[in-house]
Structures are given as structure tokens and as C-alpha cells.
Amino acid sequence: MTAFYQKLDHAWTTNNSLLMVGLDPDTQRFPAELDNRPDAIFEFCRAIVDATAPYACGFKPQIAYFASQRAESQLEGLCDYIREKYPTLPIVLDAKRGDIGSTAEHYAREAFERYCADAVTVSPYLGYDSIAPYLSWSDKGVIILCRTSNAGGSDLQFLDVDGEPLYLRVATLVAEKWNRSGQCGMVVGATFPKELAAVRQRIGNEVPLLVPGIGAQGGDIQATVTAGGNTGGTGLMISSSRAILYASQGDDWREAAARVARETRDAINAFR
Template identity: 40%
Template sequence: MTRKELIENIKRKQSFLCVGLDTDIKKIPSHLLKDEDPLFAFNKAIVDATAPYCVAYKPNLAFYESTGVAGLISLEKTIAYIKENYPDQFIIADAKRGDIGNTSEMYARSFFDHMKVNAVTVAPYMGEDSVKPFLIYPESWVILLALTSNKGSHDFQMTRDENGELLFETVLRKSQAWANDDQMMYVVGATHGKTFEDVRKVAPNHFLLVPGVGAQGGSLKDVAEYGMNKDCGLLVNSSRAIIYADNTERFAEVAAREAKAVQQEMTVYLNDKRIIHV
């Protein structure tokens, strides 16, 4: 999916919501455990319910790998189902990969040749040669970890070098030489609030994938105020607050209601920034 197509979807749906498919076999409604493939049954229902209100889905691979081969089969079925039934959705494999070049090449092959997702999250710690193999696929995206939403992000990402530059700022600045804003996004956690202004000083045009809204306490209002650019430039992820909003047989209906509420709030912010006119 191209940048232009993603922006068009955001405007058409009046939403920049990404639904995180962090599907935990221990948290899904118990009646689904009778299904032949409980993870896929849960995901299918969530996707069908929330697709009108979001522009992206982000399965986190850890939740599928934790159940072995069966979980990976559920993941592949989920991706195939989204691609077939909701082809306008941007699919992110939240895998946080990144290794020496030939290993990264195999990871890239797995996600882009085999699973055919639109994007994969990548850790930048090993540098340019660990990221470049993901960038050889046209219209596929690298989403580079820059400033994450967890408490431990301060351990390294907020440290300064001898020139006073924060490490996450170095990641943003240096990686822009590897790919432009048509192929690279950055992870910036919603919990950092006004720090989005500093991110935008270094990366004004890139899309940002923003976790941390909802269960982690990040403010959607602050993200929109400080992080939105002229094209929106945001994919705000919500996982637990939507997919686990209810644990009964009505779980999909409640998930739809929660996703719609987020979408309606996003419409206000898009209109305020004159990205859409409602």
C-alpha cells in the first residue's frame, strides 16, 4: 500500500485507528475455545466488527508464537482473511525484528513474500545493514522503533550524547538517510505526550505508529494535538481497550462500539486540523 492510498483511506474513513490483534488464548471468551481454531475465530469476529472504523490491523507475533505452530497458522489465516475481505486495511506485523543482514533478509522474506503484510516493526539497534533488507520491497514499509511507550524506554532512548541529542532523535535523524517517508514510519508511544513536538521537529512528514492509547494510559487528544501533520501522519493503535472490552458472546458487538467511539473522536481531530471537512 502506498502512502497516498493510506492517506486516502484515513480521509475516507475519517479515522486513523489501528486495531491491535494481541489475541491471547487465555483472554478470549471461553465459548470460543470449543472452536477448531479459537484464535482465528476471535480475530475474524473482531475484524468483521471493527473494519468500518479502522484503517489498519496490527497482529503482535508474540501472541501467536506462544501457542506454537497452531498459533502461526491462526496468524496466517487472519492475514489472509483481512486481505481477501478488507483489502483497504493496512496490515502491520508487529514483530520487532532486526539482525545481521542475511538474517534480516530472511525475516523480510517471511513477512513480505510469504505473509504479504504491508509493514513490519523493526528494531534499529544493529544499524543500517540490519534494516536495509526490509526496504527492498516496493510499497512495503519498515516501522522503526524510535520512542516506545513502556517505562523502560527512558533507560536508553532518552539518554543524550555529547552534543545533547537524545538517542531517539539520533535514530530518527540517521534513519532518514535509509528510506524516505514513502517507506518508513516510526513507533512513538502515546505516553510521551508533548514530546511528539520534538519528534516532529526531526521527522515532520513521516507516519508515526502510536501504541499506548487506552489501557496504557496515553491520551489520544495529546497525540493528535502534538503529533498530527498535514496528512494526519498517525496510526494510533488500540488493542486491549477494544478487543477485550467484553468477554461474553457479545464481545464483537462491544468491540465495534468501542472502535466506533475512537473513530468518532478521531473525526473531530481530523476536522480540527482541516485534513477532512465534516
């Protein structure tokens, strides 16, 4: 087990949760009390983290929501805060990077040295040499896009490759060749439970799956847990972002986020 997988496994057990809370800060949807605050993004996310940490197996900040608003320093501060206040909960930096050579090395340094994330999402489209630089950080997780939750993913991911869809070829490469050090996970969307089941069957029990698509995107919780869980009742990081973050824009926004996170965790656990 890598340090990332050990940390994730500990969080699954200790918090009795497969819920990964996504941090996608949209300032247009922030509560009024944060208006005109220069640190609004950090403060919003910090409060969400505090409210939902008891019900989560980790946090998944989406880097674009920070970078587009010149808030990378607030993301750094947020990652520092999570590590200090909730050291047992992994941080998955949702960056979906994909490049080769020295560029990939710099993306890896960004994720693992600047933000000190426990894992990062990456694209497999450029092949193994685009993944290898991330694997040099032997204690970190590398979560590879496989069958994404958006409808347009089928444009490429369903292409036939020697009698099977491309996403299953990716799953095979990850499980059988790229995951030699036990660092790899995969992204498979909750919106496609049949494909989720096919991936789990192909890869076995050990590779964790990051599963976006429940909540605002409409993925079914029961179908997700049944299709993607491993025989131990874990193996999943089921991500929910907007449904939790913006459960309320009133004065009760912190309490509402905690309530929805707890309800989502409990709904997931009902089918484990």
C-alpha cells in the same frame, strides 16, 4: 509514495480514521463460545476484524501472541482473510525484528512473503544494515522503533548523543538518510506526548507514525493527535488493542468491540 503509504493514505481518507486496531489474541480472555476450538485464535481475530473494519485505518497483528501458541498458520489465515475481505486496509505486522545480513533478509521474507504484510516493525539498534533488507521490498513499509511507549524505553532512548536524546538521533537518521525511498515510518508512544511532538517537528509531515499507548496503557488521545498529527490532519496510526479486543467477554463481545472502536475513532477525529 510507496504502495504501503498510498494504501494507508487511502484508508485514512475513506474510513475517516486514524485508528489502527491491534490484534493481540490472549486465549485466557476469549469469550466462552470459543472454548476448546482449535481455530479459536483465528475465529476471535476474524470476528474482531469484521466488527471494527468500518472504523479502522488498518490492523496490527502482534506476532508473539500467535507464535507462542503455535498459531502461525492461524496468523497466515488471518492475513489472507484481511487482504481478501478488506483489501484497502493495510496490515502492519508487529514483529520488532532486529538482526543483520541474511538473518534480516529471512525476517523480511517472513513478514512480506509468508504473511504478505504491508509493513513491519523493526528495531534500529543494529544500524542501517539491519534495516536495508526490508527496504528491498520497495512497495512495503518499514516502521522503525523510535520512542517506545514503555517507561523502560528511557533507559536507552534518552541517552545523550552530542546534545540530544538518542530517540531524536534515530528520528533524524530515518527522516534524512534511511527514508530515501519513502518507505519508512516510526513508532512513538502516546504515553510521551512531548517526545511525540519533538519527533513530528524533527521529521516533518511525510513520515507516518505508529502510536501505541492509548486505551489500556493510558495515553491521552487529545495530546496524541495534537502532538503527532501532520498539517493535513493525518500522519498517525493510533493503535489500540486490549481496550477494543476485550471490551466484553460476554455474548456481546463483537458488538462491544465495534462500539469501542467507533468511540475511539470518533474521539480521535474530535481533535484532528
